[in-house]
Amino acid sequence: DAEITQSPRHKITETGRQVTLACHQTWNHNNMFWYRQDLGHGLRLIHYSYGVHDTNKGEVSDGYSVSRSNTEDLPLTLESAASSQTSVYFCASSPGEISGGNEQFFGPGTRLTVL
């Protein structure tokens, strides 16, 4: 079955280290998104991509980067991890042309702790 996976599921790292979170989907979806979810806040968009070699900044992109070299993967890199980046990170994808009705399918999430 087609799916969207994230790895690792849990990660503990230290302040200042570079961290990469993986996201892989097998639906062949054009559109991929990275969100963070914190208590008391809605999901906040970090970066998104509408296709290979396309990347865009979201609402909270500072300190994060992404690259899209193929359809299936959108890795998220924290260049120099900070305690404020402790959060649960969700990757999502959606099919086809960007339009109003396209639901997003979410991965299981990565819980990241920065000490």
Next chain:
Amino acid sequence: GQNIDQPTEMTATEGAIVQINCTYQTSGFNGLFWYQQHAGEAPTFLSYNVLDGLEEKGRFSSFLSRSKGYSYLLLKELQMKDSASYLCAAMDSNYQLIWGAGTKLIIKP
């Protein structure tokens, strides 16, 4: 600015009906989504409304009033497994989703 408001927490009884409200302000509007999220899990899609009115899908219904910037999710015949957070998200003119903080629904026997 863009904003989504929904209650933080609601409590209901098994077998009853509950309505979760959501108000939104966005730059442009391309529809309103409801997602369900069980604790420790990913959000899963429940419904999408872009026209005014009620959309029914089994025990769950979703309503939209574009003129009032208002939506609600109606859950009937509540079951214990409906205990979860319910996320309201409005799609803006750039087709980006603006998310509410979620409503935690507690079901009591």
